[in-house]
Amino acid sequence: MKAKLLLFFISMAAWIGTKYLLSFRLLEWVNLTFSIGLLLLILAAVTAILQTGFLSPFFKGFRLIGASLGSKSHAMERTDAYLAEDCELQDFRQKTIQLVGQSSLATGAASLLVSIIGLFFL
Numbered sequence: 001m002k003a004k005l006l007l008f009f010i011s012m013a014a015w016i017g018t019k020y021l022l023s024f025r026l027l028e029w030v031n032l033t034f035s036i037g038l039l040l041l042i043l044a045a046v047t048a049i050l051q052t053g054f055l056s057p058f059f060k061g062f063r064l065i066g067a068s069l070g071s072k073s074h075a076m077e078r079t080d081a082y083l084a085e086d087c088e089l090q091d092f093r094q095k096t097i098q099l100v101g102q103s104s105l106a107t108g109a110a111s112l113l114v115s116i117i118g119l120f121f122l
Contacts, residue, residue: 004102004106005106007103007106007107007110008106008107008109008110009110011106011107011110011111012110012113012114015029015033015110015111015114016114019118026118026121026122027122029118030115030118030119030122031115033111033112033114033115033118034111034112034115036108036111037107037108037109037110037111037112037114037115038108038112039108040104040105040107040108040111041104041105041108041109041112043100043101043104043108044101044102044104044105044108047097047098047100047101047104048101050097051094051097051098051101
């Protein structure tokens with residue numbers, strides 16, 4: 001929790017520093033922070049959807065279609081089976097998706113908050 005709050009405040013400070021160091025006009029800066037914040041929140045939503053497994057049947061269907069269109073070598077099939085059973089790789093993927101989601105949520109929320117605060121100075 002502390003790391004998320006620290007990232008939140010660091011990103012707020014970075015946006016404020018960016019405005020003064022790069023001498024953006026206030027309206028350009030508000031638009032930029034809002035756009036990037038919105039994109040980061042969309043990324044956080046996508047990672048949350050990927051973590052739930054909601055799209056897994058959809059992706060599985062595409063894998064089946066792809067497998068029927070082209071054949072794989074036996075070595076590639078063995079490698080795919082090995083990677084599917086690798087617990088450390090699955091754990092790494094899950095932690096990476098979780099880290100990206102939490103980081104983009106904190107940074108996106110900070111960007112939106114900074115843009116809203118910047119609107120009051122227009």
